[in-house]
Amino acid sequence: ELGDYAHFMEKEIFEQPQALENAMRGRFAEDGSTANFGGLNLSANELRATSRLMFCACGTAMFAGLVTEHLVERFARIPVECDHASEFRYRNTPLFSNTLFFVISQSGETIDTLAAMREAQRKGFKVLAINNVVGSTIAREADGGIYQHAGPEIGVASTKAFTSQLMIGAMLALYLGRIRDMSFRDGVEIVKALKAAPDLVREALQQADHIKQIAQRYAQVSDMLFLGRLELFPIAAEGALKLKEISYIHAEAYPAAEMKHGPIALINADCPSVFLVPNNELFNKVVSSMQEIKARGGPIIAITTDDADLPEGLADDVITIPACHEAVLPIVATIPLQLFSYYVAVERGCDVDKPRNLAKSVTVE
Ligand code: M6R
Secondary structure (H helix, E strand, C coil): CCCCCCCHHHHHCHHHHHHHHHCCCCEEECCCEEEEECCCCCCHHHHCCCCEEEEEEEEEHHHHHHHHHHHHHHHCCEEEEEEEEEHHHCCCCCCCEEEEEEEEEECCCCCCHHCCCCCHCCCCEEEEEECCCCHHHHHCCCCEEEECCCCCCCCCCCCCCHHHHHHHHHHHHHHHHCCCCCHHHHHHHHHHHHHHHHHHHHHHHHHHHHHHHHHHHHCCEEEEEEEEEEHHHHHHHHHHHHHHHHHHEEEEEEEEEHHHCCCCHCCCCCCCCCEEEECCHHHHHHHHHHHHHHHHHCCCCEEEECCCCCCCCCCCCEEEEECCCCCCEEEEEEEECCCCHHHHHHHHHHHHCCCCCCCCCCCCC
């Protein structure tokens, strides 16, 4: 089953262009300006009346929810909350009646996510599931949902299921935007951008050898920081989680500007930082944060877009990804982080597909 790959994680990383195609297949409207989902089981009226979205999920799936929060708020101007399913189930948060409630789960068996869903249903909400495993418990108990069609994910570390959730989140943001105030023209632009995602991911995957060389040089560190802003902050968090899970290196993520509020105290020559620094409206701000780290002797790996002009010598290592639409950037920026943690873990001789203490789906509380 592994073919030419050494691990399922590696195989699943390289399967992402296909998984993204599968998430999109048959889901764009004929006019090319929006997405459609067959399984939501909600009328356009019900969706139009939505005044708030809530996402509950665990681990990597929650980071997909956090990215989706940014895109839904930007494209549809609907306020969104995203919570750890394990917290939501006990915190008795007040929910407005027009809240559209989603859970996100690759396996559809995560007990905390299932419990969050049941709690929302108990309060009378319809719950929609973004889920990969067809016929899973969450899929069966949900009131509707969106299947990811990413194919089986065997590696304990989620890879293709995550980027597929990001794709569905972006399509959902587009869909909700178009039933509100988003123009035909903006919708067409986003559809085009999403359709380009598989090729952009292929391009990012071509950096594998370069990233492997970088990873081998950092494989023996004991602490790392992952820094990004806006919709790339949850991507930084996912990068840190991936590294922790499979290489057992301590890693933390922060919105880059938070460093000065405490974590910068950690910085020295032994604590490298990975910066997500695309050419967007916050480019100069992130560059300033990088300068603050460099001034304190912290090694820097920069993941930047090919249209950005990073100051010479600021980063010790640079990984370039193709410039792309903000709806797709989180997907493309995830690729080098997955490859980095994978190659670090391989270099350290870790059991990549079955990391210690972890199970593929967490079915006990
Ligand atoms: O199957 P789920 O998406 O519900 O799983 C949620 C988390 O347990 C999962 O994403 C976990 O964080 C992964 N091991 C991450 O790689």
